[in-house]
Amino acid sequence: xxxxxxxxxxxxxxxxxxxxxxxxxxxxxxxxxxxxxxxxxxxxxxxxxxxxxxxxxxxxxxxxxxxxxxxxxxxxxxxxxxxxxxxxxxxxxxxxxxxxxxxxxxxxxxxxxxxxxxxxxxxxxxxxxxxxxxxxxxx
Numbered sequence: 001x002x003x004x005x006x007x008x009x010x011x012x013x014x015x016x017x018x019x020x021x022x023x024x025x026x027x028x029x030x031x032x033x034x035x036x037x038x039x040x041x042x043x044x045x046x047x048x049x050x051x052x053x054x055x056x057x058x059x060x061x062x063x064x065x066x067x068x069x070x071x072x073x074x075x076x077x078x079x080x081x082x083x084x085x086x087x088x089x090x091x092x093x094x095x096x097x098x099x100x101x102x103x104x105x106x107x108x109x110x111x112x113x114x115x116x117x118x119x120x121x122x123x124x125x126x127x128x129x130x131x132x133x134x135x136x137x138x139x
Contacts, residue, residue, distance in 0.1 A: 031044065031045070031046035031047070032044065032045060032046075032134050033045075034132040034133070034134060035132065036123055036130035036131060036132045037130060037131055037132075038128060038129075038130045038131075039066075039067060039123075039125070039126075039128060039130050040066075040067035041064055041065065041066055041067065041072055041123050041125070041130060041132075042063075042064070042065045042067075042069075043062065043063075043064050043121045043123060043132040044062070044063045044064075045060050045061065045062045045063075045106075045119075045121060045134075046060070046061055047060070048060075052111060052136070052138055053111075054111065054112075054113075054114060054138055054139075055110070055111070055112045055113075056110070057092075057108055057109065057110050058109050058110075059105060059106065059107050059108075059109065060079060060094075060105075060106040060109050061103065061104075061105055061106075062077055062079075062096075062103070062104040062105070062106060062121060063102055063103055063104075064077060064102050064104065064123055065102055070102075071101045071102025071103075072102050072123070072125060073098070073100065073101070073102060074098070074125070075098075075104075075123050075124060075125035076096070076122075076123075076124040076125075077096045077098075077104040077106070077121060077122070077123055077124075078096060078120075078121070078122040078124075079094045079096065079106040079109060079119070079120075079121055080119070080120040080121075080122065081109075081111060081117050081118065081119045081120070082117065082118050082120070083113065083115055083116065083117055083118075084116070084118060085115065085116055086113070086115065090109075090110055090111065090112070091110060091112050092108055092110050093108075094106045094107060094108040094109045094110075095107050095108055111138050113138070114138055114139050115137065115138065115139075116135065116136075116137050117135070117136050117137070117138055118133055118134070118135055118136075119133065119134040119135075119136060120132070120133050120134075121133075121134075
């Protein structure tokens, strides 16, 4: 079963308002964005088509822009997720590959249990570690 309930700002909503003709698809949105706490980087990520798979490895595309709107290149981007109600995180550590133009690909993400997760995207740039967090529910 694949269900995802986002809590933060949704890219899908913003994108639907920009193109004119088509309405946003029904069902849970599959993309999010947030601003990091320290340097104000904009971090956007999306789930695979069909939603976040339960207990199956998947890839997450991430876009990072600096506070001034330019693509952030050369950063270290780390994807982490935890289940605060259970006191544990993921069973595997995903790997991130920089693709250029502020785009990063996170391979090997695995959310192994149903329930409430907090996804953290850590951005380390210019010697400063920064974080954007997202609450999701996987059922």
